[in-house]
Amino acid sequence: MSIKVHQSRRDFLKKTALLTAGAGVAGIAGFTGCQREKQPINSIPRWRGFNLLDFFTPDPQNTWVQPTSEDYFRWMSDWGFDFVRIPMAYPNYLDFDRSKPITPEEVYLISEREVDRVDALVSMAHDYGMHVSLNLHRAPGYCINAGFHEPYNLWLDEEAQQAFNFHWEMWAKRYRNISSDKISFDLVNEPAMRDDPNDQHSPVRAIPGDAYRKVAKGATEAIRSANPNHLVIAGGNNVGTTVVPELLDLGIAKSNRGYFPAQISHYRASWAFADIDALPEPKWPGQVGDRYFSRELLEEHYAPWIEIVKQGIGVHCGEFGCFNKTPHDVFLAWFSDTLDIFTENGIGWGLWEFRGNFGLLNSGRQDVDYEDWYGYQLDRKLLDLLMKH
Numbered sequence: 001m002s003i004k005v006h007q008s009r010r011d012f013l014k015k016t017a018l019l020t021a022g023a024g025v026a027g028i029a030g031f032t033g034c035q036r037e038k039q040p041i042n043s044i045p046r047w048r049g050f051n052l053l054d055f056f057t058p059d060p061q062n063t064w065v066q067p068t069s070e071d072y073f074r075w076m077s078d079w080g081f082d083f084v085r086i087p088m089a090y091p092n093y094l095d096f097d098r099s100k101p102i103t104p105e106e107v108y109l110i111s112e113r114e115v116d117r118v119d120a121l122v123s124m125a126h127d128y129g130m131h132v133s134l135n136l137h138r139a140p141g142y143c144i145n146a147g148f149h150e151p152y153n154l155w156l157d158e159e160a161q162q163a164f165n166f167h168w169e170m171w172a173k174r175y176r177n178i179s180s181d182k183i184s185f186d187l188v189n190e191p192a193m194r195d196d197p198n199d200q201h202s203p204v205r206a207i208p209g210d211a212y213r214k215v216a217k218g219a220t221e222a223i224r225s226a227n228p229n230h231l232v233i234a235g236g237n238n239v240g241t242t243v244v245p246e247l248l249d250l251g252i253a254k255s256n257r258g259y260f261p262a263q264i265s266h267y268r269a270s271w272a273f274a275d276i277d278a279l280p281e282p283k284w285p286g287q288v289g290d291r292y293f294s295r296e297l298l299e300e301h302y303a304p305w306i307e308i309v310k311q312g313i314g315v316h317c318g319e320f321g322c323f324n325k326t327p328h329d330v331f332l333a334w335f336s337d338t339l340d341i342f343t344e345n346g347i348g349w350g351l352w353e354f355r356g357n358f359g360l361l362n363s364g365r366q367d368v369d370y371e372d373w374y375g376y377q378l379d380r381k382l383l384d385l386l387m388k389h
Contacts, residue, residue, distance in 0.1 A: 042346030044231070044253050044314030045181075047131045048389070049076060049083030050354040051319060054121055056137060058091040058148040059098060060114055068121060071374065072354055073128035079387055084130045085318055085350040086121065087137035087189055090167055091148060093118060101149040107140050107163045110170060119174065126182055133233065133318065133350070134171055135186035140164050144190040144239060145271070146199060155193060155211050164188075164215065165222040172226035180231035186255055186318055187219050187232065190240040201274045206238040209246035216247055233316065236305075240319070243304045254313060258320020258342070258349060260301045263288055264334045268325035282326050284334040295337040306345050317342060317349040321358035324365045332381060339389040351386065360386070 052068050076084075091098075093114035096106035118134075125132045137143065141152045141160030152160040168185060175183050191212060196202035216234045223230050232252040237244045240257035247254070259265040266272035267282045285294040309315050320338065322331040342349055355361040360383055361376040370377035 042309050042315060042348075043312050044316060044348075045131070046343075046346050046348040047083035047133075047316065047350075048348050048386070049081040049085070049130065049350055050360070051085045051087060051350050051352045052121070053087065053353055053356070055086060055088040055092045055118060058089040058138060060092050060117075066355075068124075068354075070124060073124060073130065075373075076130065076354075077128045079383065081386075082130055083133070083348060083350055084125050085133040085135055085186065086118070087135045088118070089138035089143070089148070090136055090140060091138065102151060104151045104159055104163070107151070108166060115174070122175075122183070126178075131181065132183045133186050133316075134175075134183065135189055135318065136164075136167065137189040139188045140167065142188060142191070144192060144194075144204075154188070154215060155191075155207050161215055161218055165218050168219045169222040169226060172223040172230055175230075176227045180229060184231035184233055184253070185223055187216060187234050189235060189318075190257070191235050191237055192239045204239060206242065209237075209244060212237060212244055213246040213250075216252070217250060220250060220252055233314075233318070235318065243308055248308065248311070248313060254305075254308065254315050255318040256302075256305050256315065258317045258338050260298065261288075261291070261293060264293065264326060264330065265320075265322045267323060269323045282330050284330045284337075293334075295341075298337055298341055302341055302345075305347070309345055309347065315347050317347055319352040320349055321352040324357045324363050328365055328367045328381070332385060335382075336385060339385065343389045 052072075053065055054068050057065055073084075090107070091102060093111055094102075094106065095109050095111035095114075096102055122132050122134075138145070138148065139154055140163035141150050141154030141157060143150070150160075154160045154164060168187070171185065191207055192204040193207050194202050194204045220232045223232055233255050234244070234247050234250075234252050235255045236242050236257065240255065241260070243254070262272060263279060264282050264284060267279060268276045270276055273279060280289045282288060283293060286292070291297070305315050322335060339349075341347075351358070351360065353359040355376070357364055360379055361373065363377070363379055365379070368379055368381075371380045372378070
């Protein structure tokens, strides 16, 4: 599913110390007003909530995505959650000829009607006290998922980067008067380089740090041209998994992923593994293939993220969760350890998703005694675990 970037712990710490020495409270400049010596363990709030998929697909007419109900926000609020992330495919809110591949010129054709739908969801979330994280899950020239032909490459092509900046400046202008305690901008979902962008199983690798820095810096400047205090978030490299030292001095927060190890979180997920029948049975803790899965493995994996939190860089986990083919008891045991680590270090999170295969409602698991919840199937054990953290 991903290829780790190898760097020694000593090299990582040396880089973070150099890059953050003069950065102040990176990722939240002007947001809390606190002095550095008084900072909490994480310099951004520990927002907790869910991803909402209303604008996830490139085509707004895609019928498998059901719109978010106001009831969802009411329940989230009643259960104590305060965060929603809205991963968007930019073609979803464009007006262009969908019968053929999009052209670079058509990438700028914003549909006010479709953007108004995004506004309505954001407004509803704010009515229920939710912080909203707007994210380009598909950005001009890049998406971790196949299914749409891009006219260029975000990481390599200046034309794609100009379009990327245009989109973020557009969103920043729409929300220029909304404070960072209510909205943030998550630049691009799960950055990586893919050899063949139209092949879901084509190998991915980390983006060169200087290339990622150029893209993130340009988009951040575009956003802050509308409001210098907007909170900007950049995803980890290599599909969101690894810290990017080249971004640590940009004054932006960071987003990681809670899908480690993928043999637990994405067990038998056909889009993540080419041969799902070859996957070993998941256990937690326990021996799975050639590795022993345990809390210690998680602590090692998340150590670089905890290090930058200690340096004053805001960190939030934009996505985590587990596909519905993992045995429920294994999922909950692994998830409990993951949540513990995030909670101990003040790291908030967004479950993928509220309703669906990874979700709290209607997840379709075969080994769960669901509770009827106003016509939905509620995973009460999962809800209780989330509410504890």
